Amino acid sequence: MFFIIGFIVVLGSVLGGYxxxxxxxxxxxxxxxxxxxxxxxxxxxxxxxxxxxxxxxxKNLGKLLKGTKYSKKHYMxxxxxxxxxxxxxxxxxxxxxxxxxxxxxxxxxFNQFPTFAGEHHALEFFCDYLRLLTLGTSNAHExxxxxxxxxxxxxxxxxxxxxxxxxMGDAMPALGIVAAVLGVIHTMGSITEPPxxxxxxxxxxxxxxxxxILMAYGFVGPMGSFLGQVFEQESRYMQCIKVGIxxxxxxYAPQVSVEFARKTLLGADRPSxxxxxxxxxxxxxxx
Numbered sequence: 001m002f003f004i005i006g007f008i009v010v011l012g013s014v015l016g017g018y019x020x021x022x023x024x025x026x027x028x029x030x031x032x033x034x035x036x037x038x039x040x041x042x043x044x045x046x047x048x049x050x051x052x053x054x055x056x057x058x059k060n061l062g063k064l065l066k067g068t069k070y071s072k073k074h075y076m077x078x079x080x081x082x083x084x085x086x087x088x089x090x091x092x093x094x095x096x097x098x099x100x101x102x103x104x105x106x107x108x109x110f111n112q113f114p115t116f117a118g119e120h121h122a123l124e125f126f127c128d129y130l131r132l133l134t135l136g137t138s139n140a141h142e143x144x145x146x147x148x149x150x151x152x153x154x155x156x157x158x159x160x161x162x163x164x165x166x167x168m169g170d171a172m173p174a175l176g177i178v179a180a181v182l183g184v185i186h187t188m189g190s191i192t193e194p195p196x197x198x199x200x201x202x203x204x205x206x207x208x209x210x211x212x213i214l215m216a217y218g219f220v221g222p223m224g225s226f227l228g229q230v231f232e233q234e235s236r237y238m239q240c241i242k243v244g245i246x247x248x249x250x251x252y253a254p255q256v257s258v259e260f261a262r263k264t265l266l267g268a269d270r271p272s273x274x275x276x277x278x279x280x281x282x283x284x285x286x287x
Contacts, residue, residue: 003064003065003226004065006222007219010214010218010219014214014218015028027200027203027204027207028207028210030204030207030208030211033179033180033183033204033205033207033208033211034211036175036178036179036182036208037172037175037176037178037179037208037211037212037215038215040175040178041168041171041172041175041220042168044168044171044175045057045164045167045168048164048167049160049164052157053160053161053164054164056157056160056161057161057164057165060161060227060230063226063227063230064223064226064227067230068230068233068234069234070233070234070236070237070269071269072269072270072271073115074115074116074119074237075237075240075262075265075269075270075271076271076275076276076279077113077114077115077116078113078116078122078237078240078241078261079240079244079258079261079262079271079276079279079280080112080113080276080279080280080283081109081110081112081113081116081126082240082241082244082254082257082258082261083254083255083257083258083280083283084109084112084113084283085097085100085109085126085130086244086248086254086257086258087254087283088100088109089133089248090253090254094133094134095134097130097133097134098131098134100127100130101127101130101131101134102131104117104123104127105117110123112283112284119237122237122238122241125150125238125241126241126245129143129147129245130245133249138249140246140249140250143245143246143249144242144246147242147245147246148242151235151238151239151242154235154238155231155235158231158234158235159228159231161227161231162224162225162227162228162231163224163228164224165220165223165224165227166220166221166224166225166228167224168220168224169215169216169217169219169220169221169223169224170216170221171216172212172213172215172216172220173209173212173213173216173217174212175212176208176209176210176211176212176213176215176216177208177209177212178208179205179208179209179211179212180205180206180208180209181205182205182208183201183202183204183205183206183207183208184202184205186201186205187201187202187205233266233269236264236265236266239264240261240262240264240265241261243260243261243263243264244257244258244260244261245257247260247261254280255277255280258276258280259273259276262276
């Protein structure tokens with residue numbers, strides 16, 4: 001919603017101010033200038049990024065409208081799932097987790113939390129490290145180091161997507177100058193034309209510079225920044241899992257491990273201690 005509002009505000013402010021100053025909107029319609037700028041920007045984007053990043057940008061553009069997919073409800077379910085798993089491990093031993101880890105789709109625990117169970121990457125991440133526990137891994141510091149490395153790889157992949165969009169935005173002012181220079185070259189070929197014709201041609205050339213700067217700082221650059229913030233918020237989800245597992249491995253009670261995990265969440269979406277406490281008290285006893 002804020003993306004649409006911001007889009008309208010930028011266009012309304014720029015074009016509205018131009019019209020109020022008695023400017024003519026028709027002069028700003030220069031399709032060949034737009035072709036040069038936007039076509040070159042897309043081409044440079046394809047040259048500078050591998051297939052995975054190009055596909056990642058296309059896949060994540062919807063987040064500009066939706067924002068992060070994680071809400072307070074998602075985090076409540078995650079914390080509830082962490083508690084249920086840690087409670088089972090504490091009461092019956094780590095080996096009791098084996099059946100749940102090897103076949104999470106049929107797990108009675110994971111099926112209590114359908115939102116979390118539907119997060120394929122997070123569920124796989126969780127099960128991978130629980131599997132290490134069932135295999136006898138007990139050194140929390142070593143596991144934390146491996147987790148940090150895996151999360152860093154995931155963060156790098158996300159950062160590459162937002163950085164690609166930001167870089168494309170950074171290039172647009174220069175591409176706008178390219179369009180303007182080409183417009184001036186075209187104008188010089190008509191130097192013998194009357195002043196009103198030359199004025200129209202020069203105005204069209206300057207639209208290239210205007211368009212490149214407007215798109216860079218009014219739209220594309222902020223889009224890249226927003227995607228980066230969304231990815232950063234979503235990384236909290238994985239960090240929450242990591243902190244919970246490490247606390248469990250260090251021997252803390254399930255309630256304490258879950259509290260450690262809760263503390264990693266951003267304030268806007270973080271459930272309160274009382275909310276989490278009420279939820280875990282109502283969870284069924286593991287069988």
